[in-house]
Amino acid sequence: MNHTYIEDFQSMDAAKTYVEEIIDGYKPEDILCLFDIDLTLLEPTNPAAKYVNIVKHKDIWFKLKKRYACFSPAMSGAVALVYKHEVLDQDVFKLLNLLNDRKIKNLGFTATLNVEIEGKDLREIRYQQLKENNISFEQNFPQQEIILNSVKLLGGTPCIYKGIIFSHGNGACPNKGIVLPEFLKLLNKKPKCIIFFDDNFDNLLDVNQHLAETNPNIDFYGILFSKAKKMEAPEVSSEEFEKIWEDYFQRESLCCKKSERKNFNSLS
8 A cells, every 4th residue: 555645845945855855765766756837847927827916816817707708717727828937946956956866757747738729739838838947857758749548538638748747637627646547557667656746735635546546556745835825926906917817818718719619610
């Protein structure tokens, strides 16, 4: 039976110290380290798109979501990726260097949809977003692209693309717990230890539950990285917040309508 540990950290420096303690107990080839991307590795540069400001102005946010009800929540999260992002905590590079120096496999793990919208491949957008911030997992997985056809999800399939696992999730179902065991089947040697960074506690529980059912001999270390949800952010007025997000919802709801129309036409 696997051992489960979930700890909360608000700095990558403290998380690095914890990870060092973990990896000293295993051989490097027996460890897999996974990193969520949004609000774990990266966050939007626009103050109005930062988590704490969305929470602060949640009444405006939900008013807009109600007004643009035709705007698919799944696409909402995906199309938002086109906004410029920055590294949330610069100390993550010390952690990544530690893992790479020890030759420990580390990959991205995101709920981003595996789709194209308006000719834009969301997987490539995500990959380039990381690359622009000097983060790459490409060298840690030999095959550039693998579609996980064994997992049937609404509207598409999860995949591995340039060192990033795309679980093809949405706001309600990130699908990470379902997808990770299928990814493990691709490995020649299963890890004895999985370390998973995510800002969402439910994702950590979901992954742990599925691992316990499918791979009970793998120890699981969940790291709840809560910095983005607890840090201060630049002030954004209600008027500015509403203007920025109304522009966004108008633009992307139109994009979604075009995409849905294109998908409908492709069936005829």
